Amino acid sequence: MNAPLKNDTFLRACLRQPTEHTPVWLMRQAGRYLPEYCATRARAGSFMGLATNVDYATEVTLQPLERYPLDAAILFSDILTVPDAMGLGLSFAQGEGPRFATPVRDEAGVAALAVPDLDKLRYVFDAVTSIRKALDGRVPLIGFSGSPWTLACYMVEGAGSDDYRLVKTMLYARPDLMHRILDVNARAVAAYLNAQIDAGAQAVMVFDSWGGVLADGAFQRFSLDYTRRVVAALQREKDGRRIPCIVFTKGGGPWLDEIAACGADVVGLDWTVNLGAARARVGDRVALQGNLDPNILFAPPAVVAREARAVLDSFGRPQRTASEGGAWDGHIFNLGHGISQFTPPDHVAALVEAVHSHSRTLRAAP
């Protein structure tokens, strides 16, 4: 039995319910910019050593909450755990991004793909349960996965890419193979997120980190359609509470209207999007999450605070909407991308403080 939630601001904002301040959390908030994270990672030996050990994963998930009054925790894990469980062999070389030992590049490789035995991801669900216990109701815990398309990018390329040549070649030359990968991924991601919810995740987020590299038309068919399938397959209520679902497409600004119709409660936005214009476009269909450029955190704390206020001002004051009987437009403050490892930790403190205080001021204005 988990402790009752003391701060549910984040969950309420996701559902466009009234809040006293704008909740804030940061993508990759448990990360290398924190010396205490680096210390734990050094003990763990490797990134996957950290992610697969329940105690370490719990420890690093809670580290940013000890420093900052953040309104949500996010499971410490990686977006690529699912293809790793499919047997592709995920590793992180020092100073480089993720790499798969056996990328999927031909008919035989695609045919061999299957939804993995969820028991291979037991370490993730155990971490969720452990983190929930350690959080003791302080803030909600967000679970997550990569989107079917984003997983496919890494599965085909075998690593990050500048041009996505291999995965796009398959997409255009052999769309049948690409659809088969995406179908397996969508079923796997849905099962994976539902198991995280069973283990205690109070919201889930789908990271479509590479949706924005697709052409208009291809994005809808090869990314958004499969994200929509994942969202439709999610359990959305647990213990009498709705489990909000966030969909974040980096570079997805051109398709905001379509993404807002995918069934998610919240749409994540990167910093290229004007938040006020986005709010006007989506109306009361979804809440919005974002969208400070993480590079702003390299500026002095006074500039960080000013730019954070500008993001809040751009979104505008939460207010009752005509429809939905008293729902408020929801805004969850976040960065438009993961926080950089070079970020000075005290600048993050200035950011969180500015979001909390300025959003309270906006609510108090007549």
Next chain:
Amino acid sequence: MNAPLKNDTFLRACLRQPTEHTPVWLMRQAGRYLPEYCATRARAGSFMGLATNVDYATEVTLQPLERYPLDAAILFSDILTVPDAMGLGLSFAQGEGPRFATPVRDEAGVAALAVPDLDKLRYVFDAVTSIRKALDGRVPLIGFSGSPWTLACYMVEGAGSDDYRLVKTMLYARPDLMHRILDVNARAVAAYLNAQIDAGAQAVMVFDSWGGVLADGAFQRFSLDYTRRVVAALQREKDGRRIPCIVFTKGGGPWLDEIAACGADVVGLDWTVNLGAARARVGDRVALQGNLDPNILFAPPAVVAREARAVLDSFGRPQRTASEGGAWDGHIFNLGHGISQFTPPDHVAALVEAVHSHSRTLRAAP
């Protein structure tokens, strides 16, 4: 005295005048995907050896025109020649992108910047004159430069970047320094493009390759404002003909309306933008250039042709508009980014053929 132009389809489309087919050229069309280019580059010894030698630059500029019935030539050069002339020391290491020996990172470095003596760029203007002569009126020649912001990215970072941390840190922490760099760059780029026009360039293009990495708000202040200054300072008529100006912001989709108001005749679009929706938004204010995903060229020729037709269909049939006394909406077919070095040359032939034949079919439809 240059020969009269035999094929002015490209120039007419830029000015939204009637054309018999949709003109097509490809960003980086003189490049490493062509074996004959690689042979010339090997003789030249290095990229800058190629770009600074008038005979080599002329030779490689014309190579793609020998293979394909393209509707425009583009000067063979680099977007970074201007900061090189400022003394920053441009080089291209084998297999890597551009690099500056002395990046601009502090107050002293910024203070030392000045509009370069255009004589240091004489090799570019000589190449323009030589290429015009070699073209003998076959198709128009496009001159170009990087945008003030894109030049600043490389000048501060010293090379390409994943996160633009250094240049964005300067932008947010020391906007005064950034504005000074951009002011010098804008004046230099305008003078540089005007000299290209004097030497014979029949259209000019500003590549804002990195505008799309900026946050909404910052893009307008640090990129578009300076591009606008460049456009305003250009000579727009030469020998009784209008010199069209193209502005291309990679990732600029979110700001299409604002870019379309910058004074350019043509706005270049990347593949994330829906061409039909973009046309509806800009109306008859500007022509549009783009926007096939260059990765489509890795698919079989039949798929390349199908996707090229889809781009033309998305834009729709050119037609007379109500205003401007008989102007047509202009479309120049292009990729949404430079062609990849791994592109099979015969796929490019299929692309050009499909654009010409399908656009003629669209015009002939009742």
